[in-house]
Amino acid sequence: MTVGLPDDEYTALRDRVFTTIWKELDPLEHQIEDTETIPLDIVLPALRNCGAFGLIVPREYGGAGLSIAQYLPILAEFAKIQGGIRTIVHVHNSFAHALSEIGNEEQKRAILPGAAVGEKSLAFALTEPGNGTGMDLSTRAHRDGDDYVLNGRKWLITNSDIASHFLVLAKTADREVSAIIVPRETPGFTIAALPETMGCKGAEHGELTFTDVRVPATNLVGAEGEGIAHLERALEISRVFIAASSLGTASRALELSLAFSQERVTFGKPIAQRQAIQRYLAEMAVDVYALRGMLADVAAKWDRDQRIPAESSLLKQFGLEAVGRVTDRALLVHGGIGYTRKYPIERLYRDARLNWLEEGPPTVQYLVAARELLGGYQFDDAFDSPAR
Template identity: 75%
Template sequence: MTAIDEQTGSGLPPREYDLLRAAIRDTIWTVLDPLAEQIDRTESIPYDIVLPALRECGAFGLLVPAEYGGSGLSIAQYLPIIAEFAKSHGGIRALVHVHNSFAHALSEIGNTEQRAAVLHGAVTGERSLAFALTEPGHGTGADLGSTAVRDGDSYLINGAKWLITNSDLASHFLVFAKTNPSQVSAFLVERHAPGLTIEAMPETMGCKGGEHGRLTFTDTRVPKSALVGADGDGRVHLERALEVSRVFIAASSLGTAEQALDLSLRHARQRVTFGKPIAERQAVQRYLAEMAIDVYALRGMLADAAAKWDAGHRLPAESAMVKQFGLEAVGRVTDRALLVHGGIGYTRQLPIERLYRDARLNWLEEGPPTIQYLVAARELVAGYTFDDAFDPAHGDLTWG
């Protein structure tokens, strides 16, 4: 299994990590996966079952530092776990991803008081941080309409956010707003802040059951202590948070692709036409081989990204590229999985139909393809080079 990072010492010792990963895997396949059909049918996650199960197996505190009671996993240790969630129901995967991803972000960019306000409770799921960036009338990143105006020892926030995952569960939101026309700042805003309203939005194509809501801020007053970092630090915080979270999305793509490949192999061996399994037909074999190539390539990219981050390297280009390759790979893999399964795969009798829909959220999380290409190209044109001296032996990522 994944070793403790040799340079930073981060992560759980191997024995503890093995036990945690086994407990989570058992919870996914014995408690959570049997709920998949119900969640898609009702378009609702049964939180009375799911939240206690996630709490009991330790899935809420995966990236919370040990000083706050969390597991403090390295990134190399975390990726196989979020990939395992992505093999089952996408709605639960999205819930776990957002909770852990932005608890991790707060542990890096928040001050002592902000971390204490959220992270102890994040370990049990009693508290959770959602990422409030996307807006209905604007683009991405610094293209924001939301404003935060200083008023004495407070800020008044006005604006709207939408498609905010976990908006029904979050105790806090990491809100990005302009503090002047050229500066973006980040704020830790409590769910019940006066002037903040939260509304449900229409159900999504896949990853069903979770809420991706709309937040409206109307003279929402937050104390100066809600400012994360300094005034104007929002872009820096945004880049760092999204950088590693894009790697998490790529790992989610890998998990879905691995499951689609495994199910396709099983179906191809069992499905008999004209007297022999379709796995023996050259056309189907090509589909399977193409799927495996994508899985293998994505595993390698993720291992590289995880090892670099755990060794203290930033990933300005790699994160965008692995996220983009991941969504392209899982798209190709689920396309071919549908072809291998044929007409029955297009029905809800088999999980391929759900995996196909769930995978499409990966196109949009942490920025669509146009953004990934822009970020990667911008870094390369500015002179960014891959660190040829980096030794990936300092990181270890074991799948399976």
């Protein structure tokens, strides 16, 4: 059971982060979009100072130890502003949290206190240029005495510019995948930039190459060959984080649309008085409200130590579809001017599309959810019918 911070401490921390988001980070939007570069000399200190890097690092390792119910609204707020900043915060926190759950004590002591204050950061390296994800991975790690030696390539790895450590998924045997921590400065490990992305601009998602990269066998996370199980555990909650990001982006698009529809006058009346526009607004609100409810449900379950394998994939899928619909409608409410950079709608629209791909595309979410449901998965909530 995770209780998180007491209410008054949580409110103070949340308000400090929200103030940083709106007063220090949101004003950087145009600079980042114009240059496709995040000014890390401004953004990283701002994130460190408000405590954004330690939000879900447990308190014994120097973090705030928020519950998931407390963390989700903060992450959602980040998804209202420039998306590259949200991806930095998401990946850092998500994999610091993963390490706190699957790492051993030595690994946690080595990385988490630094991660809590933003001096260290763990990126997650799964996706490969030449192969599919999971058992199809081609990156190999073989045991050589007290070391593992890694060879292979990864790409699209977020925070490749700032991470101090990479949690690399590699094959240690034919049907076995293992999770191994590779420090950034290890000889034979190189990182190259990939072309700029459609949205969430400025964040780096680099290509990693491992050529006879040697790390101590103590860098293995969990048992050898159990990488897929660790991956599933880490992605279960990380998919919820993506859905919270979808909620933040959708909520901002709705807020902007409500305001714009009352300002924009056509044929002598604000467009908000037209039933067609009211329908768009109400449909957007249906998605936002449903997503809020689903997030509250999974957060409560996770915080009371329940696994959520079906919910997390269903929620991630619903979130990306919801934010897709909401940003489509927000663009329509804004009309032609919404397609320009006068309003943040066009940026929210582009930023949201990353939610399709993060932590697995829709086909993977369908597969995971269907596998659970066909296996007899129960949602374990008040709607269950014990009589049948």
